[in-house]
Amino acid sequence: MPYYVERGEIPGKRHVQHRVGGRLTYEELVSREGFSDVASNAYHLRPPTAVRGVGASRPLPLTAAADEPHRHRHVFTSRLPAGGCPVFGRRALAFNDDLVVSTCEPVQDQPAFYRNALADELVFVHHGAGTLESMYGDLDFGPGDYLVVPRGTTHRLRCRPGRVKLFVVETRGPVQVPRHFRSDHGQLMEHAPYCERDLRAPRWREPVDEPGDFPVLVKLRDRVQETVLAHHPFDLVGWDGFCYPWAFSIHDFMPVVGKVHLPPPVHVTFTAPGLVVCSFVPRPFDFHPEAVPIPYAHSNVDSDEILYYVEGNFMSRRGIETESLTLHPLGYPHGPQPGLIEKSLGAKETGELAVMVDTFAPLRVGRDALAADDPAYPLSWLEGA
Numbered sequence: 001m002p003y004y005v006e007r008g009e010i011p012g013k014r015h016v017q018h019r020v021g022g023r024l025t026y027e028e029l030v031s032r033e034g035f036s037d038v039a040s041n042a043y044h045l046r047p048p049t050a051v052r053g054v055g056a057s058r059p060l061p062l063t064a065a066a067d068e069p070h071r072h073r074h075v076f077t078s079r080l081p082a083g084g085c086p087v088f089g090r091r092a093l094a095f096n097d098d099l100v101v102s103t104c105e106p107v108q109d110q111p112a113f114y115r116n117a118l119a120d121e122l123v124f125v126h127h128g129a130g131t132l133e134s135m136y137g138d139l140d141f142g143p144g145d146y147l148v149v150p151r152g153t154t155h156r157l158r159c160r161p162g163r164v165k166l167f168v169v170e171t172r173g174p175v176q177v178p179r180h181f182r183s184d185h186g187q188l189m190e191h192a193p194y195c196e197r198d199l200r201a202p203r204w205r206e207p208v209d210e211p212g213d214f215p216v217l218v219k220l221r222d223r224v225q226e227t228v229l230a231h232h233p234f235d236l237v238g239w240d241g242f243c244y245p246w247a248f249s250i251h252d253f254m255p256v257v258g259k260v261h262l263p264p265p266v267h268v269t270f271t272a273p274g275l276v277v278c279s280f281v282p283r284p285f286d287f288h289p290e291a292v293p294i295p296y297a298h299s300n301v302d303s304d305e306i307l308y309y310v311e312g313n314f315m316s317r318r319g320i321e322t323e324s325l326t327l328h329p330l331g332y333p334h335g336p337q338p339g340l341i342e343k344s345l346g347a348k349e350t351g352e353l354a355v356m357v358d359t360f361a362p363l364r365v366g367r368d369a370l371a372a373d374d375p376a377y378p379l380s381w382l383e384g385a
Helices: 341-345 367-372
Strands: 005-008 026-031 041-042 051-061 071-075 090-095 100-106 113-116 120-127 130-134 135-142 145-149 153-161 165-171 210-220 223-231 236-241 248-249 268-272 276-278 304-311 324-328 353-359
Touching: 051 210, 071 367, 090 367, 100 353, 120 223, 130 145, 135 248, 145 268, 165 276, 210 276
Parallel strands: 113 210
Antiparallel strands: 005 236, 026 041, 041 236, 051 223, 071 324, 090 100, 100 165, 113 153, 120 145, 120 165, 130 135, 130 153, 145 248, 210 223, 268 276, 276 353, 304 324, 304 353
16 A cells, blocks of 8 residues: 655655765656656665676576366465575466466575566565565565565565565556555545554665675566666665555454355455455454355356465365465356355354455466375365265
């Protein structure tokens, strides 16, 4: 949810001389949709355009599973091997022209600064903690945090020692707060499931004034291009605007409950072109005396549904583990497995925590998903399964 933020030293007007300690700074406008959407003005000690060299271009292809049947899927992502860094350790499990869904269990730091030039990134932190460093400042994160990183942001994910598990959604357009949560002036309204107090912008960090060779890995579709800057990219003396990384904890999401079961739109947390992201959090169940607490069967006529299971008791599913990922594609109904409706009757609350991504175009299954696929899952709605 971009709102106006000011950090460091900035001049009284845009596009005028700005000196710090007698030194003229270099202004950079970072803007969306040309000059027609949100933007930030950043003031550098050195020219942000100063490139010392162009390095290697590394392929990073998205590979779909070949000739796989169109069916329900259950992927045990905990069984995928850990490896790589927060960029190159990602395993693409599903994708289309609007998004790429990956999990990542990095075991090493990023080898260089990183900039996704063609996608915004929504990173859900399942396990681990650390700091997202960018030219805008430092953004600490921990379990349950969503990190929203606008495209074009030069950053580095620093993880603390210990296991780290990330669920990553790369989107072709901005990750935004749903329009119906915002007033005409952009303020979050009273019925929204969170407010500005829940959102965290980067904290200020003093500029790094350091010449040298600083590689930046720029992601462009199916490859990563290395570019070597002539100075440290975090040399800002100040910035202000609406375009920057920010964080929101799933634990601060305020769930809506009803007399009978409410559908996933009440759990919508973010939108982006071609998709919505929902947060399922602990909450009381429905209070109608004959309510059925778990979801009814649903046919995805226009959507594919991905559900990433974080923790808790997933009442409508058997055989689901923490870190499981299910894909329920359009063309087939899905719903509670046999016996679970009766078992749920009378339940008063749920402790589940999960992230859902609904897409509006069919997904392709990534080849990495096959390594941890449950081939029996499409048959799990049979009696006795």
